[in-house]
Structures are given as structure tokens and as C-alpha cells.
Amino acid sequence: MGVSFVKVYKDNCNRLFLDNMVKENLVKDVVKEPYKYGFITDIETEKIAKGLNEDIIRLISQKKEEPKYLLDFRLKAFKKWQKMEEPDWAGLGYKKIDYQDIIYYSAPKQKEKISSLDEVDPKLLETFDKLGIPLTEQKKLTNVAVDAVFDSVSIATTFREELAGHGVIFCSISEAVKTHSDLIEKYLGTVVPASDNYFAALNSAVFSDGSFVYIPKGVKCPMDLSSYFRINSGDSGQFERTLIIAEESSSVSYLEGCTAPMFDTNTLHAAVVELIALDDASIKYSTVQNWYAGDEEGVGGIFNFVTKRGKCLGKRSKISWSQVETGSAITWKYPSCLLLGEESVGEFYSVALTNNLQQADTGTKMIHIGPKTKSTIVSKGISAGNSINSYRGLVKMGTKATGSRNYSQCDSMLIGDQASANTFPYIKSQQPNSDIEHEASTCRISEDQLFYLQSRGIEFEEAISMMVSGFCRDVFNQLPMEFAAEADKLLSLKLEGSVG
């Protein structure tokens, strides 16, 4: 027994070791490679007319054969949105968006009802193949179920039967509206209300597709779930909506990846993600965001204005966000946790890498409402080129949050002398019997460090990526292993020439 224990221990160590190797390769690839997902799929699409008004919203709802409550939800959101002003408090610099110049629904033309993957347009399957996300039965990823979203619609979801056997529901949100309408009606908009903010209201009015996950009571989801979002057309926005519900004592790990072709215009991506964790449930949500970032002069790229929020409703529930943000011209997102349940836990682990003229304003909100709640924030921002990388976060202790704790660590790394990094931590405490800890640091890759690595035969670019990777280690350790290889493929951004 002793021997086998040692063997298992050793195997685990080796595996952990390999895991870290894979993860360390993430940033190495980011640093070295140009954007390789910039291709466009030539496919016939069904697009509706540009512009936004009640009729457009009715048309979207009608195309998706939605029940009345959902149309009402959309119309109500639209009315609110019309009264709202586009926020500018983040001080991000971008050309004003013309909301009437966007197509709000774009779908590849295919048969009305698809009963199996064989009926999916081969061009679509090929597209996802090229992105490293094969969907067909023979080639699909073995340990991950994937929901593939192309522009406004979900193309395919793998492993559905296997998951259904465990009672897990994993499908597009459009389908869930039809098959699990009760759950949608009960939970949609309960974490991110339509009136939450300008972009959440817009999304609520026009959301097209996205993923839906339901994990029943007591079930540990047998495999990781993943959504892959692909924007293909240049003039349509992507407004997906994701809803994940984890019932009592259940758990799930979920990852989303995103890419888009290279257009010289800006495309708006305004998603909403809602997570709900009941008693003793746990949700781990990981993002590898690699939308097209625009070129070196800052032309083109995605505006990534996203609202992500999780509600720890139950006692001892846990929601953990981990994100690797490398793409988009502008990223504006704050995956947050509402910690209601007693002893619930919120986590946020983030790496944001910006280069050239990219702007990232990202962070989290940890709202401690219930007693003995706990949150951890680890944010690593890396700015190169002329980019601006800001951490913006709020930690709030409510009046009932006795014995609650927060720990925040925000580190910035500057590469070159033109990039900037900011940290805006907001702390509000209404509960004296709670602890809030905040640590922050800024560093620059020093010439001495570079010379040391170079004097050991390590190439300049490799030396930088090793240091960047080392800087991000705390966060990479949080990425689910099953996705490390996938994330490896998704990540690619060039820091080349950004130093010295």
C-alpha cells in the first residue's frame, strides 16, 4: 500500500508539473504569435436590417419563437435602455457607437431544424476545426462539452446525451427557452437586472444566443463545460447571454473562449453572464478572451463591454471567476460576486495583457451581504506598447456581513516606457467586524533581469515571456487543467518589439 501511495503521489506530482509546463506555455505563445484567428468564414447568412427599435426586437423574438414573457422582458429592457446614457466614467477613449448602424441578428443559413451534427454546414464545422474546437463525433475534445456559438446562434453542443444522463442540462439559451422555460422565467435577469447598466439593458433587449447550464441537486458535473463564441460578420454586434444555475451541493467548471476576424471597423460585443449558486454549490467560470484587438495603429478590434455577475445565494456556496484577457480593442468588464449566503465564497483571478493601443478596464466587485463571507481577488495586469491597463474593483461589506473577510492583491507589470497601469480599488465597509486587506505592486521588467536570462543563452523574447509567465503564475494555477491546452490555442498576441 505504501508503495502504491508513493507511486500515485509521484504521478500526481509529475502531472502537476506537466500542467504547469502547459500553463507556462500560454504566455509564451501570447508573446510570440500574431493573431491567427483573423480569418473570415465565407457563408451565406441571414441578417436582419440594421438599426434598433421595437419592431427589430419583436422580430428577433419572433425568429426565436419566444414566449410572451420573454418578449415583454426585452421590450421593458429596451424602454429602460432608451432612457439611459452611455457611461463614460471609466475614461476610455473610443469613437461614439452608432447603435442604429449595427445589425442585431445574424445567423448562418441552414436547415430549419437540425437533428444531428451531420446536418450542420461543413463550413461551420471547418471554422471551429480551424479554431481548435472540433465538434464532430470523431474529433471532438474528449473531456470537455462544447457549445459553439457563431454570430447570433448556437451551432452545436457536444456530449449532450452523456450530460443528460446525469441530469445536467447544457444547451443554447434559445433552446432552453423552449425546453426549460420555467427555469428561464425564474432566473433570467435575477442576477443582472435589465436596468443594471447601459450595456446590460441593451443586451437584455436584443440578446440573441448564448449558453444555458443547469446542474441538478447533488450532481458534480462529470466533465467541464465550454462555450466558444465566434464573431464572423463585421457589421453585426454580438449580444450573447449565459445563464448557469447550480442547485444545492452541485458543482461545475465552465470555460468560455472567444475570437473574431480582423476587420478595420469596431464590432460591439455586449454580453451578460449570470451565475446562481445555491447551498453548498460551486461554480468555477474561466474565460480566455481573445477577440481581435485591432492593429498596431489601433484600427479595428472588438469593443468588449460585458456584464458578468454571480450570486452566491446559498449557504457555503462558492463562485470563482478566472480570466485571461488578451484581446479586444477595449475591454470593460467586472466579473462580480454577490455573497448573500452565510459563509459563501467569491474569488476573482485575472490576467489582463494589453499591447499597442489596447485599453482594458477590468476588475471585480465583491459584495459581502451575508455573515462570514469570504472573497479573494488576485489581479495581474501587464501593459506593453502604448496600452492602458486598469484594475478597478469594489469590495463592500454590508451591515450584516459580520466576520467577513476579503483579501485583494493587484499587481501591475509594465513593459517598455509608453504603457500605463492604473489601480482603482474602492472599499466600502459598513461592518466593523470584518477584515479587508489590499496589497498592490507595480514592477517593470528590469534590464538586469533581462541580461541575466540572456547571459544564460535565453533569447530576448523568451526571457520576457518567461518573466511575464512567472508574474501570472498565481492566476494560471487557477485555470482548470482541461482548458489549459485549449486556452493555449486560443491565446495569441504579440508583444514583439514592445520593449526597448
Next chain:
Amino acid sequence: MQSKMKESYPILEVDNLFASTDNLPILKGVSLTVYPGEIHAIMGRNGCGKSTLSKIIAGHPSYNITNGEIKFSGENINSLEPEERAQSGIFLGFQYPIEIPGVSNLEFLRVSTNARRKFLNKEELDTFDFEELVKEKLELVKMDQAFLSRSVNQGFSGGEKKRNEILQMALLEPKIAILDETDSGLDIDALRIVASGIKKISNAQTGIILITHYQRLLDEIEPNYVHVMADGQIIKTGGSDLAVELEKKGYEWTDNFLQQT
């Protein structure tokens, strides 16, 4: 002994080297030739240019060569990048090894070793083969395996940092190793470990330059030549007895020498 060595070609030739940083001249005509199997010691006061010489040979970007040349295996390397010099077999042991947070020592050593192996057309090592190799080399400097999982030099004591340098030398198997004050900050036991490591690594094909203030390292590793540097020049060259003489007379002697000339 000397005539036998000179039958081979020099590994390193520094010829009338002038160098400056921020327009401040630091080296003022240094010449030095190292043949395979030779051990050279360079001694001198702080600020005499010893460390600068070692950094320039390794390719530090902060210094400009204003005159003269450095030849390695017969080739002028003045314009080579530091990593190219390292890959081809020049090793600099740092006086103050640099800390690199987050980068694991093991990964650093592996990438570095593979860069050198690639240059030598040897097969690059995967993590498991590399672990075998590194364990063997750890013995030489009596380092614990625990050092491998820590970040490069971070939180290492002065002695541990220096041993880590010698470990790197053992892995890279350089043709010439320039060890900049490897003995400073070491207690007598650590000094012996480091010295015996250096001796085991070097062989008849390796050249070694020891930069030091003190005789005690040279008691452990006897040099063939001792050079005394002052004000950016080598002012005197002799055998190992010169170090003993210098220890007795102190560096004031070099000041006097400079005043005379």
C-alpha cells in the same frame, strides 16, 4: 607547462579593449589571452574595471566598446547578443545574481541548458531527462533539490545564490567561465564547496577567469596567471605568487604604481 598549452589556439583574446558607459571611459586598453586549461585571476580595487570587463565579455548592453576587440575561439564577438555569446560557450558568474520572481529555477535552468545544447547540436532535454541531469549536478555544489522549485534566486542566501551560479556553470559546460567575485559573501565551508565545484567542472579544454579581491579563493584554486587591474588597465601580470605579494602589500601598491606612470 606553459609551452605545452600554447600549442593550442586561445579561447579568449581581449585586445587593447577600450569601453565606456554613458560616455564615461571604464576600460582603457585591456589585453588578455586565455588558452584552454588556463586559470587566470584578475585582482584589483573596487572600481578598477574588473566587473565591467566581465560584463563586456558577456555582452552587457549598457557598455560601449570604443576601441579594440574581443575574440572568442578566433572570432570577433564585439557585436554578438549576450544570448549568442552564452550559447556558444561564454559563461559569466554574477557577483550579485539577479532575482527573478515567479520563474521557477528548474524551468530557468532547463531552458538555459537547452539553449546551449541546441547550439551544440545536442538533443534538447524534456523535463524528466533534465531532472535526472540536474540532480547529478546538484551534488557538485551540495544543493538541495528544494532549490529547483523556488523562483530563480528569490530569497536565496548569498551563499545559495553563488552555488546556484556554479550549478548553472556545471549545466552549461562553458568553454570559458568568468566568475565575478564568486567568493564574496561566502563562509569558509561554502567557499570550499564552490571551489571544489569549479575544479570538478573545469577541464583541459576550459578556460577560467576568477575575479576576486582575496587570496583565499586562490588558495583553493591555484591560478596560472594573476593580473592586477587599476584604473581600467592591467598594470601587472605574474604567477600565483603575485597574489600572495598583493595580499601582503595591499592595494595601495597599485595606487603608487599608477602615480609613477
